[in-house]
Amino acid sequence: MLKSEQKSSADLVKELLGGSVRAAARLITLVEQNDSKVPEIMRQIYPHSGNAYVIGFTGAPGAGKSTLVGKLAKLLDQKGKKVAIIAVDPSSPFTGGALLGDRIRMMEDVGVKKNVFIRSLGSRGEMGGLSEATYRVANVLDAFGKEYIFVETVGTGQAEVEVTKLADSVVVVLSPGMGDEIQTLKAGTMEIGDIVVLNKADQNGADAIASSLQTALHWAVKHDTWTPTLVKTIALKEEGIEELWEKIELHKDHLVNSGQLRIRREKRIRIEICKLMKDKILRYLNKFTGESPVFEQGIKEISIENKNPCQQSEVLLESFLSYLKQGGQG
């Protein structure tokens, strides 16, 4: 992607801190590509991040999640808050392409609002459903000055779990008429949702579902002293959005007061570091198994000298560690 002005990352970061939307967008593109420039960029970004509050939105498609996110962003914008929305959609494992932003429908609410920044990301091969770059993108937006960052995922099992690691508050969005899915979601919901939203609450069966969800939440196993709360909304008609916001703020206060917020964020950093380390090791391992003559020889030896794979893998692991130490040589 050649841009007419090839700016240095230092310049871009400077512009970012000065409030340039363009710089933010450009930096996001750069940190999405996990190449050698990224650590340097992140080194400059990190000192300015750590202020934004991240809210994850998950739940099966069709529940009106995007509409809800749009309405909440609109509300916060009206209150003068600076918001960013990161919407993650799955990339095709075959072509690498992705159809993004198809769900961002409430442009009318936030389409031209200067203080609402919307960025769509493809999962880019990440099995978890959240691109591993999402962490870095959130950091960029944090440094940009956004107070609230919404991360919206498609919510297909893995993505839900991923988003809990990234977010401070997790909102699970359900709606009536989802049939058996409600049952399965209930099982997972109790583990990940800090707040559960029953959207389209004017539909048939809503009250009954709300009741049973409320009961289930009451008996749910709690991670800390927070009891997951249920909020009923009709996002389309902007009903229940204020209430949702109140609950999010309550959760935030709880996390801050109980010290949980700090713990969660440390956990997030730990997870991110582990991920980066795993990623790097994997990269080297792929290189080793793909190119290293030592490895090739080791494989040949199994058939020639009748060595067994278990034993041989231990030997090759030793070779790999030397390979690593030599910076990927040998």
Next chain:
Amino acid sequence: METKTKKRVLVTKSDQDAHEVSVRYLTQLLRDKGMEVIFTRYAIIDEVVKTAMEEDVDVIAMSFYSSGLMYDTTRLMELLKEQGLKDDIKVIIGGTISDQEKKELLQMGVDDVFMPGMGTLLDVVECVNC
């Protein structure tokens, strides 16, 4: 894992314009070619520029069937120039366009124009890709 540079394309149309089939098909074809496609419908053309900037797109592909072609495109090009984006974003316009309108669009700085019967969607994809 190194991620290759992905081309990001904004495919968009007015939310008053009813026609959409070829646009949907186009997004599918672009996706099959490994591009990241952002599909939106806009109420006001200004939204398109905001989206293009925030999403850091390489191409904007707009489709017009019933109405709004000249006004919306003119305004789009104005805003892109204003925001300093014109040189970095390729603009492709397709739909019910006459020869005269095509001339005017190209004069405005639009990069490519696709009219009914002229070329297939695969040509559009080629154009986006190059």
Next chain:
Amino acid sequence: MFNDDTLKKKQLLDEQLMAAMAAMPAEAVPPPPPPATNWSGISLKHSYGPDDIKDMDFQDIGIPGNYPFTRGNYPFHYQVEPMLMNQGYGFATTEETRQRRQFLQDLGSRSQGGLVTAVMTLDLPTQRGLDPDHPAAAGKVGECGCSFSTLDDFSEYFDGLDITKLFTALLAIDNALPINALFAAYILDRRKENLADMWNLPCNLFHHQQFWDAAGYPPKTALKMSTELIKWHIDNMPLACPGAFDGYNLGESGAPPAMEVAFALAHTIAAVEECQKVGLDPNIVVAKYLGHPHVTQNFFEEVAKLRATRRLWAKTFAQRFGCTSPDALRHKIVIAQTAGTELTAQEIHNNIIRTTIMAMAGMMADLEGMWVVSYDEAISIPTEEAVKVCVRTYQILQEETDLPHVTDPLGGSYYVEWLTNQMEQEIVKIMNQMDELGGYLKCWESGWIRGQIEAEAAKRFTKIQTGESVKVGVNKYRVEEIAPPAEIYRRPIEIEQKAIERVKKYKENRDHEKVKAALENVKLAAIKVDKEWPSSGGVLMPALVEAARAGATAGEMSKVMQENLGYGYFSG
């Protein structure tokens, strides 16, 4: 239907032919060509005989004018009443629109009862409920049709005309309730005439998101809007036909003929059921429906489809709803429209041939009326020259050929009767499929209907791109044209500015308190419709008429409705 003797004779002839072909040397016998498949997916033989319809109940064919009206709604039709010429048109200025209306009249274009058609296409902002001064209307005011938002606009277009002599239809889509409220207010307050004397086709096309990609009301709300429109007109404008059986837009968006009828009929059933909920009698509601099907160049498939539609309509409303009124049981196909998708931008005069074929299909199916589309449709709003050819098409078919002399001349044809049955079965199959999937509303809300249409559209699109579907002069037999650029209609730019000023002035010169109060009532009515349905059925339209009379604009009324009823993208 045929006695055994006849069938045996037919079988014998078939066997003799097969034997004769088998006896000939291989080189002399052409291999039988593969069977064709029509667009709805029905496989066709090379020829048909009595054996193909032997099991049919003669009652299903009957005679023209008799239930179930397969052969037509009347025993004599074109012999006394030519096919109605229901051309739609719409321009940015009143002058141009009136000019076009006069032009059509002078050419001899006639609709129902000799009325001149005033089927008016409206611009996108009006369809959406945006006044010309709304930011999202910028650049679109008057561009593909007329702009309506105030009583002044109605005065502009209708003052000085005898409305009782016009076959009026304002294609207002989502804005239908406010626009028709304004129309009523115009007649009552500015013309001081009787609503009961007006012919009007308010179009209940609120379910358009099934096949279009424009923003709209949520599905359940769409059905309520339709009910409000129908109820008010039944109560106040008895000559109006607020029910639109819209197959045209389904077909244009990609639905093959059988699918088109299945979805249109399923929607009509749902709409009539919704009307029943608020206490309306199906006998009356169904009689207020007019057919607006799609007609393509698939001549026989379309004829069969239209005959099957009439038959299914009669049977459905008699059996399922207990309708007894012949007016209800007769499906009146008043504005069938020739398919725009069949036309090309290359060698546009070929489109004249295409529309003629489609018009003939309409005649052979014994339709009441059509909208023959102009040959330049693919590139612009119709020019006078093109529209003249349309009018001549009807006139030549009616007055120079022998087509109108006999009612349902294709009746009794083995192929046509067989195909009519097949189409009926295919339509019913799709409708049953929807029932199995949880019902029509579920199919609509989940996006299934939209998905089906898109899939078909993609298929057809691919076929044209690959050349499997031929478009003469475009993907086959193409020669590079150095044709002079066709005259394209471009609206004068000042139109938009004038419209903006006009609506601004209108908003200044009125009783603000009165308007505010009236809009507040609209809000309350909308909320009632949203939350207290069906007991609140019938409250919205009267509130809108009052607001129109108080001076509210269509945009203001529409905004209140959209905010309180939900608006945007739904289904899937």
